[in-house]
Amino acid sequence: MPFQLRAFTSKNPDKGNLAVSCIPxxxxxxxxRFIEFIKTRDLPQITxxxxxxxxxxxxxxxxxxxxxxxxxxxxxxxGTYYPEKEDYExxxxxxxxxxxxxxxxxxxxxxxxxxxxxxxxxxxLYYWLMSDPKKIEQIHERTFNQxxxxxxxxxxxxxxxxxxxxxxxxxxxxxxxxxxxxxYKRIYCYEIVPANIEYIEKNIELFHLDxxxxxxxxxxxxxxxxxxxxxxxxxxxxxxxxxxxxxPIVKIDxxxxxxxxxxxxxxxxxxxxxxxxxxxxxxxxHPKLALxxxxxxxxxxxxxxxxxxADPSYHFYMRYYGSPIFPTEYIMYAI
Numbered sequence: 001m002p003f004q005l006r007a008f009t010s011k012n013p014d015k016g017n018l019a020v021s022c023i024p025x026x027x028x029x030x031x032x033r034f035i036e037f038i039k040t041r042d043l044p045q046i047t048x049x050x051x052x053x054x055x056x057x058x059x060x061x062x063x064x065x066x067x068x069x070x071x072x073x074x075x076x077x078x079g080t081y082y083p084e085k086e087d088y089e090x091x092x093x094x095x096x097x098x099x100x101x102x103x104x105x106x107x108x109x110x111x112x113x114x115x116x117x118x119x120x121x122x123x124x125l126y127y128w129l130m131s132d133p134k135k136i137e138q139i140h141e142r143t144f145n146q147x148x149x150x151x152x153x154x155x156x157x158x159x160x161x162x163x164x165x166x167x168x169x170x171x172x173x174x175x176x177x178x179x180x181x182x183x184y185k186r187i188y189c190y191e192i193v194p195a196n197i198e199y200i201e202k203n204i205e206l207f208h209l210d211x212x213x214x215x216x217x218x219x220x221x222x223x224x225x226x227x228x229x230x231x232x233x234x235x236x237x238x239x240x241x242x243x244x245x246x247x248p249i250v251k252i253d254x255x256x257x258x259x260x261x262x263x264x265x266x267x268x269x270x271x272x273x274x275x276x277x278x279x280x281x282x283x284x285x286h287p288k289l290a291l292x293x294x295x296x297x298x299x300x301x302x303x304x305x306x307x308x309x310a311d312p313s314y315h316f317y318m319r320y321y322g323s324p325i326f327p328t329e330y331i332m333y334a335i
Contacts, residue, residue: 079093160259163187304316
């Protein structure tokens, strides 16, 4: 069955059909072309296309290519890439995401609420296929602080803000700078690295932030214990089943008794589990959500599906705050 453009008015987008206005615009047409390209090829063809485009990238800008691949191989979140060793895991993962979850990307495109968000989604998917840094340069956000796009997020002095992945308290500081020190009732800050927590405490004092509760815990979909391998100041620490430092993990639904109004997450791929631990609050009090969706190839579609299934009244947006070296720091807002 050929791919078709059609006008869409239903509240629940059909799986696999692109929803556009009666007069398609440039962004809709670009997305349609991308979908048609993927749909008319199989997995080996898309995998080979990703590899060829990576080779082209290496030939046209070797310095940026090397920086990109070194970053990918260091963090290992998206798969490694050592073509000299015939390790093409990154290309395999990108191709699998594009082929196996194309309907999910179409669904997400359909429900995004503005064309800035749609442009960001298109360019990220194009980058996965083409490895073209120009696609990322086009979508970089230079106006607002990360997590706090003022065209999307509105806050007042009754906010109960939950910062999951507090790092050194930088998000707390940006919140107060964006909305003002009196623009919340309480802040809960979850952080797992003891060295990071010391800096959170210093920044709370330095910037005179009141009513901030530090939770020395990880957010997850269950209560229990996981482990850190070391106590080094870092924004990329991950919990595992073994390690030197025991860290309690909790469901936000169980750990915070009061209603929350705003949840931010940036926890190195742990967002899905943490989100599942917030579903009662999402269903009951509908907090604003600002979630990192770049730590793998699935969160960009899977996290909005989890939220939509829990509460289809949410509106979804995307913003990109990273660099052209490799597309990271893209945030999904659900309001």
